[in-house]
Amino acid sequence: MTPSTASSVREPRVKAKQRPGDRIFAGSTLTAGTLILAMLAAVAAFLVIQSIPAVTTDPGEIPILAGETFWSYVAPLVFGTLWSAALALLMAIPVSIGIALFISHYAPRRLAQGLGYVIDLLAAVPSVVFGLWGANVLAPAVQPFYSWLTETMGWFPLFAPPASGTGRTILTASIVLAVMVLPIITALSREVFLQTPVLHEEAALALGATKWEMIRTAVLPFGRPGIVSASMLGLGRALGETMAVAMVLSASGGINFALLTSSNPGTIAANIALSFPEAFGTNVNVLIATGLLLFAITLVVNSIARWIIARRKEFSGAN
């Protein structure tokens, strides 16, 4: 699209000489742009085609469903996926904004730089490592705390007993997910906060605002769309995370809001990873169909994020 509109604008002027570099560059960017669409379409087509048998076949003939319908099989997984990702974001966003503000506005410059590197390093740790850490270090460490919570706060539905004997609950999985999405949200928010026009900040300070008031009136409103899109990127990672959840979470229950028991809902991605190695025949189609659902959920989440960012644009001061 872009090249044609560009050329129509250019036409009345003196015709620019077309250098080979221009053509090659325009062509390669066009290819790159088309490629991403083609790949997305290919993935979507694969998912849809492979999913059809899962819905059309009689559920009684698909061993993995164990006599249930496809929807009752996938419902706890969808719930677990959304629930764990939401919990993770709930923990990660405030901490990330705190770190980002500290780096951009509070820390001495040298410390800020070092901290930035460390955060970026956290983003490079493979998810298997997070999974190992969560299952072998974090879970046993928090288990006594979980027992204590269920004993003293058991009346609160989220902390309903019995406590897991190993600590491998959905709360632990969400903590691991929170640690994994933390660097993404922090890095993006930090960049956005650093973009705040200095004039705005100085104006706020000149009007007598304290540093906190300056951040509240100048930095945060300016950065809000950035925070939202950073959070959505983080959410995307939390929704799709496979290995870490598969290793940390004890997925042996249905839809259940209790955070500290052994019976937790699984997540779509982790369930595919766990069930795929031994799956065959229509079982594979069922798993791919759950993957399609995850694809759709991610798409919806991203669209909502786009919509929020677009809606907020005029108030953000970014223009």
Added chain:
Amino acid sequence: MNFKRFGAPVALVAAAALALTGCAANEAGGGATDEAATGLSGTLVGGGASSQQAAQEAWVASFQTANPDVTIEYDPAGSGAGRDTFIAGGSNFAGSDRAFKDEEIAGDFASCVADTGIIEIPAYISPIAIIFNLEGVDSLNLDAATVAGIFSGKITTWNDPAIASANPDATLPATPITPVHRADDSGTTENFTDYLHAAAPEAWVDEADGVWPLEGGEAAQGTSGVVDTVTGGTGTIGYADASRAGDLGTVSIKVGDEYVEYSAEAAAAIVDASPFAEGRTDGDLAIELDRTSSEAGVYPIVLVSYLIGCSEYQDTEAGALVKAYFSSIISEDGQAISAEAAGTAPISSDLFDKASAAVESIK
């Protein structure tokens, strides 16, 4: 980053890594049978049970060392996929955690000469240990009904009378029991639930299944996941390949009037004590495991995985390769290799005689 400074050492490390991996490829099975060069050559494709993966890798390495011109590929895609591929003719042999059913055998196998049947050899016998982590207790005596009660969540504390009565000498705390099961679909789960259902049908009503049939309990990924979870928790109990039990406490299972601890011999003994499936061809050594056997010294919780091939191949070269490969697996050396690589129980000499007769019949 300064590439002039870092580039050279990085390249050096990369080159070294490449060179070293190149060396290691064929050295896994050190104790290869030192037969004279057999003149075999070609490529053999197999696939199936992921439980056999470690053993197959060791067997392949040893066989390829002895027969440098042969390439064997084993794809651990899962038992079901392995059987389907074998039926469709996509592989020369299959590994499977269960034997073919009668109605499946009645169908056609694309690689085999029509109506000649198949051979099935229970060459991979792996005891499954019930492991637990309870302070001050190293071993427990339990019967099938109690184990079923624990894993179904009906027995919830370690000092439950059902456990205490079988273990008068142990000091059992009132700690809650956390049963740990596999989160993934696995042959270990299938054999464990098969045992529970066969030996304690009232306490365990669900049929054998590779996917854990109950809600609740703790789920962990893979054998290592279960072992780590049991090790890291308190009052935990789980089941895993016996070779991975390590320092954890293990359960002795009540067989007849005695409690039997798992061992390679006891695991091989249950296979000997079990009858072969009826109505099969001579080379088809499908076993109907007698989980309720009361014979002395048998350990009933075992995973038996089969090697499956044609009794007569359309491609005679493939037949010769399968024959040579299978006979190297069931040989004493082959079984020792898998015992070391995967902690399997070597097949008994009785079973070896029958298995080698079956392998010799391959054409």
